[in-house]
Amino acid sequence: MHRTYSMRQTRMPTASQVENPPPPLSTTKTSRWLGKGGFGHAFRKNAAGAFGPDLARKLAQLVKMEKNVMRSLELVSKERMETAQQLSIWGENCDEDVSDVTDKLGVLLYEVGELEDLYVDRYDQYRVTIKSIRNIEASVQPSRDRKQKITDEIAKLKYKDPNSPRIVVLEQELVRAEAESLVAEAQLSNITREKLKAAFSYQFDALREHCEKVAIIAGYGKHLLDLIDDTAVTPGETRQAYDGYDASKAIIKDCEGALADWVSSKAVVKSELSTRSRTLSQRHRENVHKQREGVDLSNQDQAMRGDRDSWVPAGQHATYHVVEDGEEGASTVDGEARGRDEERVTVVPA
Amino acid sequence: MHRTYSMRQTRMPTASQVENPPPPLSTTKTSRWLGKGGFGHAFRKNAAGAFGPDLARKLAQLVKMEKNVMRSLELVSKERMETAQQLSIWGENCDEDVSDVTDKLGVLLYEVGELEDLYVDRYDQYRVTIKSIRNIEASVQPSRDRKQKITDEIAKLKYKDPNSPRIVVLEQELVRAEAESLVAEAQLSNITREKLKAAFSYQFDALREHCEKVAIIAGYGKHLLDLIDDTAVTPGETRQAYDGYDASKAIIKDCEGALADWVSSKAVVKSELSTRSRTLSQRHRENVHKQREGVDLSNQDQAMRGDRDSWVPAGQHATYHVVEDGEEGASTVDGEARGRDEERVTVVPA
Numbered sequence: 001m002h003r004t005y006s007m008r009q010t011r012m013p014t015a016s017q018v019e020n021p022p023p024p025l026s027t028t029k030t031s032r033w034l035g036k037g038g039f040g041h042a043f044r045k046n047a048a049g050a051f052g053p054d055l056a057r058k059l060a061q062l063v064k065m066e067k068n069v070m071r072s073l074e075l076v077s078k079e080r081m082e083t084a085q086q087l088s089i090w091g092e093n094c095d096e097d098v099s100d101v102t103d104k105l106g107v108l109l110y111e112v113g114e115l116e117d118l119y120v121d122r123y124d125q126y127r128v129t130i131k132s133i134r135n136i137e138a139s140v141q142p143s144r145d146r147k148q149k150i151t152d153e154i155a156k157l158k159y160k161d162p163n164s165p166r167i168v169v170l171e172q173e174l175v176r177a178e179a180e181s182l183v184a185e186a187q188l189s190n191i192t193r194e195k196l197k198a199a200f201s202y203q204f205d206a207l208r209e210h211c212e213k214v215a216i217i218a219g220y221g222k223h224l225l226d227l228i229d230d231t232a233v234t235p236g237e238t239r240q241a242y243d244g245y246d247a248s249k250a251i252i253k254d255c256e257g258a259l260a261d262w263v264s265s266k267a268v269v270k271s272e273l274s275t276r277s278r279t280l281s282q283r284h285r286e287n288v289h290k291q292r293e294g295v296d297l298s299n300q301d302q303a304m305r306g307d308r309d310s311w312v313p314a315g316q317h318a319t320y321h322v323v324e325d326g327e328e329g330a331s332t333v334d335g336e337a338r339g340r341d342e343e344r345v346t347v348v349p350a
Numbered sequence: 351m352h353r354t355y356s357m358r359q360t361r362m363p364t365a366s367q368v369e370n371p372p373p374p375l376s377t378t379k380t381s382r383w384l385g386k387g388g389f390g391h392a393f394r395k396n397a398a399g400a401f402g403p404d405l406a407r408k409l410a411q412l413v414k415m416e417k418n419v420m421r422s423l424e425l426v427s428k429e430r431m432e433t434a435q436q437l438s439i440w441g442e443n444c445d446e447d448v449s450d451v452t453d454k455l456g457v458l459l460y461e462v463g464e465l466e467d468l469y470v471d472r473y474d475q476y477r478v479t480i481k482s483i484r485n486i487e488a489s490v491q492p493s494r495d496r497k498q499k500i501t502d503e504i505a506k507l508k509y510k511d512p513n514s515p516r517i518v519v520l521e522q523e524l525v526r527a528e529a530e531s532l533v534a535e536a537q538l539s540n541i542t543r544e545k546l547k548a549a550f551s552y553q554f555d556a557l558r559e560h561c562e563k564v565a566i567i568a569g570y571g572k573h574l575l576d577l578i579d580d581t582a583v584t585p586g587e588t589r590q591a592y593d594g595y596d597a598s599k600a601i602i603k604d605c606e607g608a609l610a611d612w613v614s615s616k617a618v619v620k621s622e623l624s625t626r627s628r629t630l631s632q633r634h635r636e637n638v639h640k641q642r643e644g645v646d647l648s649n650q651d652q653a654m655r656g657d658r659d660s661w662v663p664a665g666q667h668a669t670y671h672v673v674e675d676g677e678e679g680a681s682t683v684d685g686e687a688r689g690r691d692e693e694r695v696t697v698v699p700a
Contacts, residue, residue: 016559016613024471041429058440065436069429075422079391083415090408098542105550112557121374182585189589192448193580200455200575204568207462209366211565212619218554218561219621225550226631229638230543235529235536243637247630254624263366268618269562271569274604280597281576287593288579 041068053141059134066127070120077116084109096242101228104248108221108255115213122206129199136191143184147177205264212267213259220255224248391418403491409484416477424470431463446592451578454598458571458605465563472556479549486541493534497527555614562617563609570605574598 048064084106091102154170227244273281398414434456441452504520577594623631 015611019613020555024474041425045432058436058443062433062436062440065429065433069426069433072422072425072429075391076419076426079415079419079422082395083412083419086408086412086415090412093408094542095539098546102546124374179585186583186585186587189445190580190582192444193578194582196448196452197575197578197580200571204571204575205370208565208568211561211568215558215561215565215617215619216621218558219619221550221554223621223623223627223631225547225554227634228543228547230540230547231638232540232544233536235532237536239539240638244631244634247627247634250627250630251623254627255621257624258621261365263369267565268620269565269569270618271566271573271605271608273573273601274607277573277597277600277604280600281573281594284577284594284597288581288590 041071044068053138055141055144056134056137059130059137063127063131063134066123066130070123070127073116073123074120077113077120079113080116081110081113084113095239097228097239097244100242100245100248101224104224104252105221107252108217108224111255111259112214112217115210115217119206119210122202126199126203126206129195129202133192133195133199136188136195140184140188143177143181147174147181150174150177208267208269209262209264212269213262216258216262217255220251220258223251227251391421394418403488405491405494406484406487409480409487413477413481413484416473416480420470420473420477423466423473427463427466427470429463430466431460434459434463445589447578447589447594450592450595450598451574454574454602455571457602458567458574461605461609462564462567465560465567469556469560472552476549476553476556479545479552483542483545483549486538486545490534490538493527493531497524497531500524500527558617558619559612559614562619563612566608566612567605570601570608573601 044064045061045068048061087109088103088106091099091106093099094102150170150173154167154174157164157167157170227248229239229242233239394414395411395418398411437459438453438456441449441456443449444452500520500523504517504524507514507517507520577598579589579592583589
């Protein structure tokens, strides 16, 4: 953890790195065409947030950047499946044992590619949920703007024409705008938290499932390698006939079974909290509950004073309603519609 | 496992898919600029193996395709780190708890990106090992060609001029060429197996370590999410002050500790073989050992008959020697030299 709770800390080698020192830097890190990531990715990242309300700008950029991550992940998945096929094609002309094992390794690597493909789909679900936070942010901006505009107008009038009858009208309008804004801000706070939790729960669950499954495949891959007879032959000596077809097929079947049976309740990689973390988290949760019992509603009552009609229930809150609809619908329809919806929302935000 | 031991089988949903049905297809799968993977990747894949000896053609293509996989993986890693930063930048303007948790989530996601980066380096090590098989394949081709050429010439002479004294000379030459070829083929067989096992052991070990570590991070990420207070507030109500800074920092520290302590001997994802697989693998191994005890060397003796001088020891076997040197050196020098070396070997193979 290099960029960590303290950004100034230098990184210590891990126990695993001490056991197996890391290899030299890979060749892909030098000399590359068209810079890193390509034109499309750079364009998408930089253009996001250039339009649309201030409040949603940073999150709009994040959403676009997540799309880049997805496209790159998808490329990895596709290329991994292709290399799996190529490995099998190469092995076909080799001796029987090499041919069989490379073919079966190809099956395993292809499966890794397919799992990556599935992970991309689930990553999109996470991204769609983050988008719904962006949408509520975008919808709260007009109510903030309106409140600010009225406040400015009153100040201007009080300076120019302190006895104007418009001041009273504007002040009433301001009370209404403040009430609307209070609702909007509460919605923003609630939805941000709810969706943030949902999005990252989804992301981490998907990541954990993906990782555990790929680790299972890696284990069976190593079993397959044992079938190759790597004792050296002397020139002219022929290798014996290969009899591992059944064994390799059985290994693949075992792997298939292990993957098909995996459920999150069977996850074996644990992330245990230390006593200290557990105590601190527990104390935090208790504090939240304690405060929740005596909620301070004075602020809310104050804001509504004298102008009950200005209170807009959530259901009638135009911008919020539209965005919520658009988003919830979008997450269930097919990919293309979702893509279109996104363009519309970004360029002409509600 | 769709493309599996039987390519005709359709895929059953896994237990995990039944528990959580997969989401709709991701948006990245439709409408894309410049086709899938971009120009550079397509060029690299298709150009590989267009030059160079037949024997090494398929493997040369695989090596190039693996480079594509690496570049794409690297892009994912870089983009994941960028999104981690952007998440933290967005969170900065939110409420205290959201701000703290998104910042810490950023730390975790950045770490995932760094692990992916390390995995790319280790993937390169696998690829370099596969390259050494390609090199021995390329070096064996000339000796096959030479044997074929002499055989053709003898056949031609016997037809045109059956009493030519050159036939005897050529026949002696053929015996020498056959001996050289026998050595080359044995080297090919030995090195292919040895390197194939080494390459994939390395690949699977790296994959397993990467996956288990990322799964650990995902687990701690979920602990972090618990710190966000997502109970709904009513309009005007203020949330209590956030007191989770110590807890979130402790969680990150726990995660850091878990990652630093991970060693392959502590890997928890097991890939157990069923009794059937174990029996079959065991039987295969026993057969290999049995046959190994009584090696049939008659073939080897026959080939050397009458022409002991033609036997070329491995050390003096020109092409094989050059390639072995080039490869072994290449795997330890820095990335750029390795890249250059690769170009040379592909275009003008030894």
